[in-house]
Amino acid sequence: MRRVPVPATYLLPCTCGRKNQVEVRQAGETIQCECGASLEVPTMLKMAELEKVQTRQTAGRPTWGPHQAMILFGALITTVAAGMAVYCILARPRLPDIRAQEPVQTLYYWRFLRNDTDRRTITEGKYAENVPLFRLATGVLLVVACGGVVIVTTSTVMLRKKKLKAGGEGPASGP
Ligand SMILES: [Zn+2]
Numbered sequence: 001m002r003r004v005p006v007p008a009t010y011l012l013p014c015t016c017g018r019k020n021q022v023e024v025r026q027a028g029e030t031i032q033c034e035c036g037a038s039l040e041v042p043t044m045l046k047m048a049e050l051e052k053v054q055t056r057q058t059a060g061r062p063t064w065g066p067h068q069a070m071i072l073f074g075a076l077i078t079t080v081a082a083g084m085a086v087y088c089i090l091a092r093p094r095l096p097d098i099r100a101q102e103p104v105q106t107l108y109y110w111r112f113l114r115n116d117t118d119r120r121t122i123t124e125g126k127y128a129e130n131v132p133l134f135r136l137a138t139g140v141l142l143v144v145a146c147g148g149v150v151i152v153t154t155s156t157v158m159l160r161k162k163k164l165k166a167g168g169e170g171p172a173s174g175p
Helices: 066-090 103-115 117-166
Strands: 009-013 019-023 030-032 038-040
Antiparallel strands (some): 030 038
C-alpha cells in the first residue's frame, strides 16, 4: 500500500558542473542554468536515463501501522465476543414460562410437575446450575466486546491525531 507518488525529479547536468533539477512535466522545455547557459530538457523517455533525485518523502511510507493493526484486532475481538454473547443469550437455559401459557396448560403443567417429582428436580437443578454460568459467560463476553470497541475507538482517534500532526511531512513522532 503506497500513497500517490510525487512527480519524479531528475538532475540535468550542465557543462559548468551544476546539476539542475527538472521535473517530468518540463520535458522538451528549455531551462536556464545558474551559469547562464540554456539547457534543453530531454524528452520524457530520455529523462528517465538521467540521475533521479532521491526524495525523502512520505510517498513510500506504508499506510499499514500499529494503529491499523490495533483497529483490526479490536474489531475482531468485538465481532467474535459479541457473536458469542448473542449466542449465549439465545441459548441460555430457560424454565418454561408459566405466565405465557394458557390457564389449562398451566394446570396441566403443575399437575405434571407434582406427579413427576424426579423430573422436576432434575429440570430445576440443571437450570440453577447453568444460569450463573451463562450469566458469567455472557457478561465476560460483553465486557470483552466493549474492550474491543474501546481499542478500535482509541486507535482510530490516535491514528487521526497522528495523521493531522504529520500533515504529510514525514513520519511523526507518537504522542
Ligand atoms: Zn551551468
